[in-house]
Amino acid sequence: MTQIANAAQRLLEHLGVPDPTQPPDGPATAVLEILASAEGGTEDAVIRATARLGHLLELLGAADATRELERLARRGAEDVEQIGKLIVPKGHHGDVAENDWISAMMSIYRQITGKDPRSSVGAPLRNDEGLPGGPLIRFLQTAGNPIGIEYSPNAWRSRGPRP
Secondary structure, rough: HHHHHHHHHHHHHOOOOOOOOOOOOOOOHHHHHHHEEEEEEEHHHHHHHHHHHHHHHHHHHHHHHHHHHHHHHHHHHHHHHHHHHHHHHHHHHHHHHHHHHHHHHHHHHHHHOOOOOHHHOOOOOOEOOOOOHHHHHHHHHHHHHHHHHOOOOHHHHHHHHOO
């Protein structure tokens, strides 16, 4: 396609058409007269043929532009994917507003109790063995209830600090 475009461009230059993107006036006057004087030739036919050749160059240019945009779009998509891998945390991190609320509650818990927030699990050989519980989880359940933030003890434990 590039060779065809180059050949068409050279042909237009030989015809005396310096810029095929401009409205077609036809080839240079001397070339127009010679081509129009050939058997079956007219000035209108030569001008139309020259215009079609210019249009061919436009189409080939559009095809090149399309390929270039496609290449750039693919490259851009790869770049976005790479940037995403660098800055977007892996996995599901829940609702940002709720996570911020839980973080604020941890600070309030620390101020109220004087202790770092930690969750507990039931001791071995007890009815609640391995189940999350303790003051922090009860605090979060109580604080979240009026505003509609409700999780199971396991979910609260997975969202908060570990012992």
